[in-house]
Amino acid sequence: xDKILEALVSSSHSVPVKxxxxxxxxxxxxxxxxxxxxxxxxTLTTRLIFLGEDAFQKQVGFQVLEAYARYHRAxxxxxxxxxxxxxxxxxxxxxxDRKDPAVVDYIHGCLRLLISCPSVLDIFSIIQTEILRxxxxxxEPALCARLATMLSDFVQCIPREKAAILFCQQLVRTIGYFHxxxxxxxxxxxxxxxxxxxxxxxxxxWKAEPVTLLPSLQEVFAIISSTDPSFDPSIALASLVQHIxxxxxxxxxxxxxxxxxxxxxxxxxxxxxxxxWLSWPLAHHVEMWVIAxxxxxxxxxxxxxxxxVTLLKIELVFNRLxxxxxxxxxxxxxxxxxxxxxHSPEAFHxxxxxxxxxxxxxxRDGLPTSKAFLLHFTELVHxxxxxxxxxxxLYDDILEAIKELPGPGEEKIKLVLNQSAWTSxxxxxxxxxxxxxxxxxxxxxxxxxxxxxxxxxxxxxxxFSATDFRRHVLSLRLNDATANTxxxxxxxxxxFLSHTQRAAYAPRVFFEASRPPWxxxxxxxxxxEYLRIDGKKALSTSCQSSSQITxxxxxxxxxxxxxxxxxxxYLFIYLFIYLAPLHPSISTCNFIFCTSTIPVFNCxxxxxxxxxxxxxxxxxxxxxxxxxxxxxxxFCVIDFVCLFHV
Numbered sequence: 202x203d204k205i206l207e208a209l210v211s212s213s214h215s216v217p218v219k220x221x222x223x224x225x226x227x228x229x230x231x232x233x234x235x236x237x238x239x240x241x242x243x244t245l246t247t248r249l250i251f252l253g254e255d256a257f258q259k260q261v262g263f264q265v266l267e268a269y270a271r272y273h274r275a276x277x278x279x280x281x282x283x284x285x286x287x288x289x290x291x292x293x294x295x296x297x298d299r300k301d302p303a304v305v306d307y308i309h310g311c312l313r314l315l316i317s318c319p320s321v322l323d324i325f326s327i328i329q330t331e332i333l334r335x336x337x338x339x340x341e342p343a344l345c346a347r348l349a350t351m352l353s354d355f356v357q358c359i360p361r362e363k364a365a366i367l368f369c370q371q372l373v374r375t376i377g378y379f380h381x382x383x384x385x386x387x388x389x390x391x392x393x394x395x396x397x398x399x400x401x402x403x404x405x406x407w408k409a410e411p412v413t414l415l416p417s418l419q420e421v422f423a424i425i426s427s428t429d430p431s432f433d434p435s436i437a438l439a440s441l442v443q444h445i446x447x448x449x450x451x452x453x454x455x456x457x458x459x460x461x462x463x464x465x466x467x468x469x470x471x472x473x474x475x476x477x478w479l480s481w482p483l484a485h486h487v488e489m490w491v492i493a494x495x496x497x498x499x500x501x502x503x504x505x506x507x508x509x510v511t512l513l514k515i516e517l518v519f520n521r522l523x524x525x526x527x528x529x530x531x532x533x534x535x536x537x538x539x540x541x542x543x544h545s546p547e548a549f550h551x552x553x554x555x556x557x558x559x560x561x562x563x564x565r566d567g568l569p570t571s572k573a574f575l576l577h578f579t580e581l582v583h584x585x586x587x588x589x590x591x592x593x594x595l596y597d598d599i600l601e602a603i604k605e606l607p608g609p610g611e612e613k614i615k616l617v618l619n620q621s622a623w624t625s626x627x628x629x630x631x632x633x634x635x636x637x638x639x640x641x642x643x644x645x646x647x648x649x650x651x652x653x654x655x656x657x658x659x660x661x662x663x664x665f666s667a668t669d670f671r672r673h674v675l676s677l678r679l680n681d682a683t684a685n686t687x688x689x690x691x692x693x694x695x696x697f698l699s700h701t702q703r704a705a706y707a708p709r710v711f712f713e714a715s716r717p718p719w720x721x722x723x724x725x726x727x728x729x730e731y732l733r734i735d736g737k738k739a740l741s742t743s744c745q746s747s748s749q750i751t752x753x754x755x756x757x758x759x760x761x762x763x764x765x766x767x768x769x770x771y772l773f774i775y776l777f778i779y780l781a782p783l784h785p786s787i788s789t790c791n792f793i794f795c796t797s798t799i800p801v802f803n804c805x806x807x808x809x810x811x812x813x814x815x816x817x818x819x820x821x822x823x824x825x826x827x828x829x830x831x832x833x834x835x836f837c838v839i840d841f842v843c844l845f846h847v
Contacts, residue, residue, distance in 0.1 A: 206223075206261075207821075210253075227268040230268040230269045234269070239277070243281075245262075246269075252294075267310070274318065285331060288325050301344075312355055332360065333371070346398045365412075374420060377424040391483060397440060400443075426467035428467060445490075464730060468506055473510055475494065476491055479530055488530035511542050515552060523559065549589060579607075587611070648705065649708075665695055675695055690710060
């Protein structure tokens with residue numbers, strides 16, 4: 202039978218005739234065949250598969266091999282032995298190199314035919330060892346993709362335990378060596394598909410064995426932070442980002458930015474290469490990781506790195522806006538980089554010459570997605586021109602190009618710029634384009650009800666939402682003696698709410714420290730009573746650590762409903778007591794509060810502070826605070842004026 206088949210495929214007969222005869226050979230597989238005949242057929246078909254002159258011969262080889270292997274399983278089990286597999290993986294087949302993808306395809310197909318045979322377990326063991334060796338040799342994307350396909354179908358071939366960690370690390374490093382020589386679109390698509398298969402394999406391994414994830418990510422950082430000029434990691438590493446759990450962003454970025462062993466040059470290199478990842482067409486969440494790292498570096502005041510990277514990469518990020526498939530992520534990163542770069546117009550002016558062309562292109566496009574994108578981009582441009590308004594001649598063409606598009610109001614621009622600065626406590630991206638995972642559309646973190654604790658949660662959120670108050674709390678320098686005070690716990694709580702990416706947080710520590718002893722846990726309580734007690738507690742404990750400064754209060758009768766406002770004012774007073782020494786213009790401070798809960802009640806509370814021994818030439822009027830809503834009790838502070846007199 203093998204002689205007939207060999208003569209047939211090399212004959213000059215037409216393809217239809219050959220197919221008809223091959224069909225007869227395949228049907229004959231159901232009949233009884235000697236072991237020698239089977240072995241001869243397996244040898245011939247394997248040679249056709251590997252060394253066939255054309256696609257037809259290779260197809261015939263697979264077709265006949267599969268038919269006889271199914272009907273004569275025992276004979277095929279003897280042929281496809283572990284020694285034969287080991288020879289293929291280590292030496293190849295004849296002139297065919299062992300790194301040829303056809304070797305992996307052949308083994309993959311044969312494993313499907315032997316899956317129910319006991320001998321396949323020995324083959325799995327051989328493949329586990331050899332697959333690790335192959336990955337360490339940095340195979341090309343095509344071979345890696347074939348390996349990934351085989352390992353996805355036969356997870357038994359994936360190395361286990363410690364070997365699994367090493368395998369993942371080496372596979373990550375192999376991806377770092379990928380490069381696409383594609384000159385045609387179909388070649389690029391094929392390359393992207395190959396990389397996707399390999400990254401998906403890693404994702405499956407990380408899910409099955411979570412212990413392999415962190416070493417893999419460490420390997421990624423080691424690759425992209427390398428300062429070796431002879432090694433340029435592939436942007437194909439971007440394909441891994443979408444498979445990293447988003448919950449790990451905060452922890453990993455904090456670990457990186459606070460690691461003293463990571464040099465600034467390495468961090469700069471890593472950030473630059475992550476920004477390059479924006480060019481990868483199918484990667485998701487890259488912009489989140491880039492911005493998280495930018496924010497992390499700002500938090501530890503690595504401004505030199507931020508300046509260098511921004512000026513180096515801002516034009517590249519802008520150029521990504523021309524490509525719809527990566528446009529949205531690129532705009533998020535561009536917005537953050539420009540809005541946070543507020544000490545100089547240099548970064549913005551690098552992209553100014555290209556703005557008009559992009560706007561006109563987006564207008565001509567006419568697609569709904571392009572129109573929506575143009576609105577966001579225009580908002581960014583308005584913010585930047587407002588920030589650096591001293592260059593009207595430079596912006597004339599831009600203003601003409603976007604004059605028909607709506608722009609943000611001045612208050613919104615100020616808010617965006619304020620929240621985006623490197624020195625901002627929250628350092629959040631306020632344009633609405635990015636909301637890091639976990640938070641709601643508002644970008645805020647909620648407070649979990651610990652059991653009828655809405656009275657506490659509403660007060661915390663009200664105080665936290667008062668921007669100046671929040672910033673002053675966060676900026677307080679409390680010494681060790683105040684470590685257990687309520688103000689210190691409030692500071693820690695505000696810090697967490699400012700930086701966490703959670704959707705909600707349980708303020709259990711603050712609740713235990715602030716709950717009055719007669720408040721029964723789990724019972725509904727009055728928020729004004731809670732605030733009055735805690736306001737006094739915060740003031741008394743904090744004043745002990747601030748030179749024992751006191752603030753006599755002259756107020757209406759205790760029974761006045763407006764007197765419930767006194768505790769919240771205590772907190773404000775305490776902050777200004779702390780802040781007064783920072784202003785050399787302050788001598789005597791009178792705080793005058795005009796408050797109103799409902800039209801029936803009005804009260805004026807005058808708080809006189811001891812004079813500071815410093816000359817005061819001017820007066821300072823603080824911003825008004827409006828509409829503080831506290832649970833079911835709402836207090837509208839219609840005027841909040843601080844007058845400093847000589």
